[in-house]
Amino acid sequence: MLIDVHSHFWEYPRDFTADFREQAKRARAGLEVDLTVRYEDYHAACRVPVRTIVFGGKARLSGVWVEDASIARYVAAHPDTLIGFLSVDPTQPGWEKELRDGHEQLGLRGIKLLPMYAGFRPDDERLEPLWRYAAKHKLPVLLHTGTTFVSQAPLECTLPRHIEPVAVRHPEVKIILAHLGHPYEGECVVVIRKHPNVYADISALHYRPFQFYHSLMLVQEYGVWDKVLFGTDYPFTTVNATLDGLQSMNRMLDGTALPRLDEAKIERMMERDTLPLLGLA
């Protein structure tokens, strides 16, 4: 069973400001992504059975706000395949209550953070209650790391190195750094190598194939294939397109002496049962 650790649900355009929607046209070079989420579309682009972690996102600074209740409703409509995560924006009042309610009332099973989009650092001391809560209730935390198209989102907040103090203080919390921290993959790879419960996902990278090849070579040469998880970032891309991207990576090297990615390791990443790893079995 393939596990997609990174997909979204939201109501488009309702959950976004006009400013965000305008800036989102820069998300993928040469292509304007339709940000409408439909389960049928997601499912139709899965050529293998998939279980999927889904979240919305909250970041007032960037103009996105998806209520946790709508994630819970989406998951309730597809309980056999979907696992829902809650989201908080710790720069906004009431986030600690939203954290408890999302977990205790709505039954959401992990936490999604958007540090750069919301304008906070994950090692900020204001977040200590969040990390303690995640540790106490065994909630995995997936953070956006790497860049974005949003002008007002500070790059300083997104660097993978800022996870290190958190991983040192809370080594038991399962943490996933999204998008291999692109284009700070080197920083991401050294963080996941050092800290046993810190992982990274490969979502939304295949459509920049030359960069993706370099990123996965970093993974390979540092020996951290076992810390890398499959993810899509739907609706920015799909399961089938991500599988195609991964499986065709070495074809780009035909006729060159460049080192190959280990296809057995790629297959193992896709076959690995990620849910027990994250405490979500």
Ligand SMILES: [Zn+2]
């Ligand atoms: Zn995402």
